[in-house]
Amino acid sequence: QKEVEQNSGPLSVPEGAIASLNCTYSDRGSQSFFWYRQYSGKSPELIMFIYSNGDKEDGRFTAQLNKASQYVSLLIRDSQPSDSATYLCAVSDSSASKIIFGSGTRLSIRP
């Protein structure tokens, strides 16, 4: 069974610090990797996607991909209370017919 694993948290980070969210996946053939943010009672919102090994930066967010280790991470710099949410890691399966979601990491930014 293809899986995407995330620590459920909650991960508590002080305001202004860097929040680091991690994700591992089992399907070595996966090509596309996504991070979604979901506020309580709302639907997921795409933050970033990454396809190549290395880092991809977008504002305060940096996605990191290491295909050899089957590991994806999301760094949030200068964390704000509004970043408090559940972050979902998602990985396309090798057939690219669907995306498999992790169960999410709950992030709490404390003022």
Place this chain on the structure above:
Amino acid sequence: GAVVSQHPSRVICKSGTSVKIECRSLDFQATTMFWYRQFPKQSLMLMATSNEGSKATYEQGVEKDKFLINHASLTLSTLTVTSAHPEDSSFYICSALDGLHQETQYFGPGTRLLVL
């Protein structure tokens, strides 16, 4: 990013009735849409994959006769919960696949269903 709408956003119905939920991709064509269900404090659960012009593919354990999916056009997929019961009360979320942009999924705002 691409916009996906869902209607209605919230519905309350009596047990035994059927409820139809619409999912539309507003600014792109989506040959594939997905339907998810999420119970409180739980993760997203994929129910089915909806392909334009063909039958939907249901995940294991999801009753296809209870959750009817129709994807009649490149911008519209509908989910009908037939003979709804209280245990069907949940947050139903659709997503649409933007095939032109590296297979990225964009989510609709969700439909909260309460069956009394």
